[in-house]
Amino acid sequence: MQRALLLMSLRASRALIPRTARRSRCSARYASAQPLGKRGVTDGSDGITLFGSEAIQNGAAPSITVFWLHGLGDTADGWAGAFVPGGGITMPSPDYKVVLPTAETLPVTLNMGMQMPAWFDIYGLDAGAQVDEAGILKAAARLEALVALEDPATKIVLGGFSQGGAVALTAGLRCPSKNVAAVVGTSTWLPLGDSYPAAIADGALERPVSLHHGDADEVVRTSWGEASKERLEELGCRVSFDTYPGMAHSACPEEFDAISSFLSSI
Numbered sequence: 001m002q003r004a005l006l007l008m009s010l011r012a013s014r015a016l017i018p019r020t021a022r023r024s025r026c027s028a029r030y031a032s033a034q035p036l037g038k039r040g041v042t043d044g045s046d047g048i049t050l051f052g053s054e055a056i057q058n059g060a061a062p063s064i065t066v067f068w069l070h071g072l073g074d075t076a077d078g079w080a081g082a083f084v085p086g087g088g089i090t091m092p093s094p095d096y097k098v099v100l101p102t103a104e105t106l107p108v109t110l111n112m113g114m115q116m117p118a119w120f121d122i123y124g125l126d127a128g129a130q131v132d133e134a135g136i137l138k139a140a141a142r143l144e145a146l147v148a149l150e151d152p153a154t155k156i157v158l159g160g161f162s163q164g165g166a167v168a169l170t171a172g173l174r175c176p177s178k179n180v181a182a183v184v185g186t187s188t189w190l191p192l193g194d195s196y197p198a199a200i201a202d203g204a205l206e207r208p209v210s211l212h213h214g215d216a217d218e219v220v221r222t223s224w225g226e227a228s229k230e231r232l233e234e235l236g237c238r239v240s241f242d243t244y245p246g247m248a249h250s251a252c253p254e255e256f257d258a259i260s261s262f263l264s265s266i
Contacts, residue, residue, distance in 0.1 A: 048076040052096040061151035062097040069164025076100035088256035092264040140171040159184035190228035210262040214247025
């Protein structure tokens with residue numbers, strides 16, 4: 001059963017996100033700012049960087065940079081379509097950059113050691129399953145290293161889907177960079193909850209957190225998202241938690257609209 005759910009996760013992250021993005025309403029506000037894609041992120045991994053303008057691509061500091069991490073078994077391609085004009089998520093300014101890294105290819109224990117893009121290993125889907133703490137912290141450190149390369153005046157948003165969201169939440173609490181402004185997590189959970197508050201970086205509790213979850217998610221259960229919200233609130237974070245009726249381990253236009261609104265409020 002667990003392996004079947006994991007394979008559902010892979011199908012969702014690979015297939016449903018681009019299709020959902022194409023269904024989303026087109027935003028004319030910044031449709032004229034055609035992002036330019038670049039293969040290979042700064043750390044040398046396979047990934048995609050989207051630029052809101054040629055000036056940003058040529059080195060001008062963006063007003064906002066969003067780092068978005070895909071889910072288990074996916075790549076940067078799975079979410080790039082959501083951030084292009086009309087793709088679903090509208091950026092609050094034309095002077096933006098979106099960085100979409102691709103995870104390392106790792107053997108995933110739950111899937112009988114199958115090699116796939118993964119931010120960390122998964123041993124089981126039950127609450128008491130072993131947790132790959134070293135892998136989670138390594139992925140969060142990689143994200144923090146990318147953040148450190150950004151201009152200090154640029155607002156940074158850390159976000160991700162499913163396993164990528166778990167890394168974004170981890171980095172959001174631990175990253176010392178002062179320009180990290182907010183965190184977004186979709187269909188995800190907060191790992192290593194017992195390591196807080198000791199591991200929280202100075203100023204991290206001031207970063208608003210926007211969580212989104214389908215109420216029919218059988219991979220990352222909605223109750224995990226709710227428990228993560230409660231834990232973050234216990235720590236002192238400002239957290240919003242939106243649920244979407246009938247949505248499984250996927251995304252929807254209403255979720256993209258909510259993320260767009262959140263980004264415009266930062």
